[in-house]
Amino acid sequence: MTMSQQAAPAVTSPPASGPRQRDGRTVQRPLALRLLARPEVGVFLGAVAVFVFFFAMAPTFRQGSSMATILYQSSTIGIMALPVALLMIGGEFDLSAGVAVITSALTASMVSFQLTMNVWVGVVVALVVSLAIGAFNGWMMVRTGLPSFLVTLGTFLGLQGINLAVTKLITGNVATDDISDMDGFNQAKALFSSSFTVGGVQFKITVLWWLLFAALATWVLLRTKYGNWIFAVGGNKDSARAVGVPVKFTKISLFMLVGFGAWFVGMHQLFAFNTVQSGEGVGQELIYIAAAVIGGCLLTGGYGSAIGPVFGAFMFGMVSQGIVYAGWNPDWFKAFLGVMLLGATLINLWVQKSATRR
Amino acid sequence: MTTADIGKNNGQVATDDQAPVVELRGTGKSYGNIRALHGVDLAVRPGRVTCVLGDNGAGKSTLIKIISGLHQHTEGEFLVDGEPVRFSTPREALDRGIATVYQDLATVPLMPVWRNFFLGSEMTKGPWPVRRLDIARMKKTADEELRNMGIVLDDLEQPIGTLSGGQRQCVAIARAVYFGARVLILDEPTAALGVKQSGVVLKYIAAARERGLGVIFITHNPHHAYMVGDHFSVLRLGTLELSASRDEVSLEELTNHMAGGAELAALKHELAQVGGVDVEELPEEADLQAPVAASPEGNS
Numbered sequence: 260m261t262m263s264q265q266a267a268p269a270v271t272s273p274p275a276s277g278p279r280q281r282d283g284r285t286v287q288r289p290l291a292l293r294l295l296a297r298p299e300v301g302v303f304l305g306a307v308a309v310f311v312f313f314f315a316m317a318p319t320f321r322q323g324s325s326m327a328t329i330l331y332q333s334s335t336i337g338i339m340a341l342p343v344a345l346l347m348i349g350g351e352f353d354l355s356a357g358v359a360v361i362t363s364a365l366t367a368s369m370v371s372f373q374l375t376m377n378v379w380v381g382v383v384v385a386l387v388v389s390l391a392i393g394a395f396n397g398w399m400m401v402r403t404g405l406p407s408f409l410v411t412l413g414t415f416l417g418l419q420g421i422n423l424a425v426t427k428l429i430t431g432n433v434a435t436d437d438i439s440d441m442d443g444f445n446q447a448k449a450l451f452s453s454s455f456t457v458g459g460v461q462f463k464i465t466v467l468w469w470l471l472f473a474a475l476a477t478w479v480l481l482r483t484k485y486g487n488w489i490f491a492v493g494g495n496k497d498s499a500r501a502v503g504v505p506v507k508f509t510k511i512s513l514f515m516l517v518g519f520g521a522w523f524v525g526m527h528q529l530f531a532f533n534t535v536q537s538g539e540g541v542g543q544e545l546i547y548i549a550a551a552v553i554g555g556c557l558l559t560g561g562y563g564s565a566i567g568p569v570f571g572a573f574m575f576g577m578v579s580q581g582i583v584y585a586g587w588n589p590d591w592f593k594a595f596l597g598v599m600l601l602g603a604t605l606i607n608l609w610v611q612k613s614a615t616r617r
Numbered sequence: 618m619t620t621a622d623i624g625k626n627n628g629q630v631a632t633d634d635q636a637p638v639v640e641l642r643g644t645g646k647s648y649g650n651i652r653a654l655h656g657v658d659l660a661v662r663p664g665r666v667t668c669v670l671g672d673n674g675a676g677k678s679t680l681i682k683i684i685s686g687l688h689q690h691t692e693g694e695f696l697v698d699g700e701p702v703r704f705s706t707p708r709e710a711l712d713r714g715i716a717t718v719y720q721d722l723a724t725v726p727l728m729p730v731w732r733n734f735f736l737g738s739e740m741t742k743g744p745w746p747v748r749r750l751d752i753a754r755m756k757k758t759a760d761e762e763l764r765n766m767g768i769v770l771d772d773l774e775q776p777i778g779t780l781s782g783g784q785r786q787c788v789a790i791a792r793a794v795y796f797g798a799r800v801l802i803l804d805e806p807t808a809a810l811g812v813k814q815s816g817v818v819l820k821y822i823a824a825a826r827e828r829g830l831g832v833i834f835i836t837h838n839p840h841h842a843y844m845v846g847d848h849f850s851v852l853r854l855g856t857l858e859l860s861a862s863r864d865e866v867s868l869e870e871l872t873n874h875m876a877g878g879a880e881l882a883a884l885k886h887e888l889a890q891v892g893g894v895d896v897e898e899l900p901e902e903a904d905l906q907a908p909v910a911a912s913p914e915g916n917s
Contacts, residue, residue, distance in 0.1 A: 561726075
């Protein structure tokens with residue numbers, strides 16, 4: 260029994276290091292460093308820099324109508340970049356996101372036109388198809404354990420072929436027929452592709468949807484259980500599963516969310532241009548992923564925000580239009596893109612290291 | 618000597634008035650034709666730390682996998698609250714209050730401490746469409762629970778990856794305690810830690826015991842085990858080599874059971890660094906070849 264008495268101080272002696280550790284914890288890192296560690300701050304500063312740059316360089320850039328065009332372009336990228344970003348935070352990729360937009364638009368257009376039905380029927384069928392593509396991607400990935408890169412690369416190639424082949428098979432052409440004179444078209448156009456005027460400048464409604472979805476995504480990500488799960492499955496899948504997070508449900512639903520985004524953007528394209536080119540959309544998936552990465556989402560998952568990709572997409576819009584307004588050769592756009600992407604990735608890498616540093 | 622120890626242990630079990638929460642009786646596990654574990658008796662009582670020691674391949678992992686529900690035993694009995702059970706998932710074990718803190722499977726490094734604390738069991742408020750995390754309550758609760766375990770963090774928003782390995786283990790332990798664990802299984806919590814960090818973890822093991830939890834402390838470090846353990850089970854090649862309560866075994870005997878005499882010279886050196894153990898009293902390698910007769914009193 261004396262043995263346990265002897266051992267008692269041994270148990271309480273380790274706390275001697277306690278107070279010192281507590282004191283160490285109270286030292287706050289500098290405010291600037293803490294702010295920079297936020298996922299969206301880097302891209303915010305980048306967007307401000309790009310804005311100032313083009314504001315100084317291109318007089319046309321300063322007009323309200325130019326801003327409306329930039330915002331419109333940003334919104335069509337931004338609406339898709341949001342679910343792609345959430346998926347990336349959840350640790351996965353979707354390379355099929357670009358062509359899935361066209362698949363959705365083609366489905367709505369052809370279902371409505373070929374069956375001569377109200378366009379809303381086509382819109383609903385397209386939604387089901389888009390969600391099903393997302394569910395398939397997620398299910399395949401969860402079921403087989405293959406990397407999502409591989410699974411969605413397959414879907415990407417598959418959809419690309421299906422888009423062309425089925426469109427040619429049904430319409431005999433590479434584009435769908437004009438649906439602008441069909442029942443319900445004006446209603447659907449009002450929802451997906453109308454305009455509104457603020458202070459004499461005409462804005463596209465997609466800008467509103469974009470900001471609404473971004474607010475919703477931010478709320479979900481930071482304030483709900485589901486958002487917590489997204490961070491967890493991307494950050495450490497095995498830990499998440501061990502503490503009872505439904506990993507499979509979270510991943511599949513994130514892919515379906517990308518499907519929803521593809522449907523929305525697809526519907527916008529359909530009702531903005533009345534017809535769809537079946538070969539489009541290739542390469543867009545990388546733009547969405549780039550916007551998410553520039554927006555501070557970690558390529559390997561577990562870190563990021565929904566606000567970041569908003570600024571990421573806005574930067575895209577500013578650069579692609581700004582080059583035109585500045586009177587430069589638009590071919591430079593991709594070069595800008597490459598530099599932006601690399602810079603953003605380096606910032607992310609640094610953030611991850613400083614955040615996990617002991 | 619082993620038989621004598623087990624004999625003494627049986628006497629101790631008979632006199633201990635507190636019923637074990639988890640009990641193994643002659644439990645074993647075979648993977649095909651390989652017998653990983655055979656005839657193991659183990660009792661985990663509330664407010665007691667049961668240390669399971671053994672070298673690599675001794676069957677420690679198999680033992681905890683049976684108790685935590687990852688594997689099923691193939692022989693003997695596994696009782697929880699006196700009734701035989703056979704868990705098919707870790708969730709079932711968790712529902713019976715058996716929580717396992719794995720060495721590296723505990724946290725999501727980039728998430729804040731409070732989010733990690735409640736991950737998978739988040740507190741929410743509000744009706745469904747606007748049901749949201751009750752962040753204020755979660756932070757408050759996490760802070761209180763961590764303080765109860767003696768962990769003081771100024772900023773619960775910091776990613777848990779910025780904490781030291783020992784502190785992360787402690788947060789995982791505090792989380793298991795908060796979510797109603799009655800039995801805590803710690804899988805080599807000090808294996809990857811330095812001496813000081815190990816001390817912090819050992820302190821929280823003691824704190825968990827104070828709160829009335831039964832703790833199964835898996836380790837291959839007899840010094841760590843002896844600091845907090847109430848009962849020691851040493852596994853060797855899948856069978857129980859020693860099962861003795863604290864007053865029946867000295868650190869020398871425990872170390873002797875864990876390691877052959879040759880390794881002990883090195884362990885003695887390590888012992889000196891741990892502190893709280895009288896190195897001078899430790900026998901030399903030659904002494905340990907013979908059965909150790911030193912009484913525990915000789916050490917104080």
